[in-house]
């Protein structure tokens with residue numbers, strides 16, 4: 197009986213140790229790379245906006261926009277530079293994807309809603 201309890205306690209303390217060494221961010225932990233995927237949705241209530249308005253991905257990463265506003269709200273994704281193709285008008289539930297091969301900061305907006313802007317940071 198006592199032996200079982202001791203074994204259990206030993207395993208518990210090992211688990212705790214494993215957890216704390218994961219979350220501690222010790223000196224040998226490399227910096228987390230930026231994700232290769234990010235999602236942007238749109239607001240379901242006014243004012244129209246992209247959520248989040250800024251996303252960061254690693255070079256080669258892909259960003260997906262989804263119109264999550266209730267119908268009949270349309271949104272589009274149009275770039276300040278001509279570096280990327282713009283989306284069509286996205287109906288509720290439609291998605292649009294862009295892959296970013298190079299580092300940089302890329303501004304975009306929805307042409308349907310003044311002030312509905314966003315930025316993709318690739319680094």
Ligand SMILES: [Cu+2]
Nearest residue numbers: 271306308309
């Ligand atoms: Cu819009």
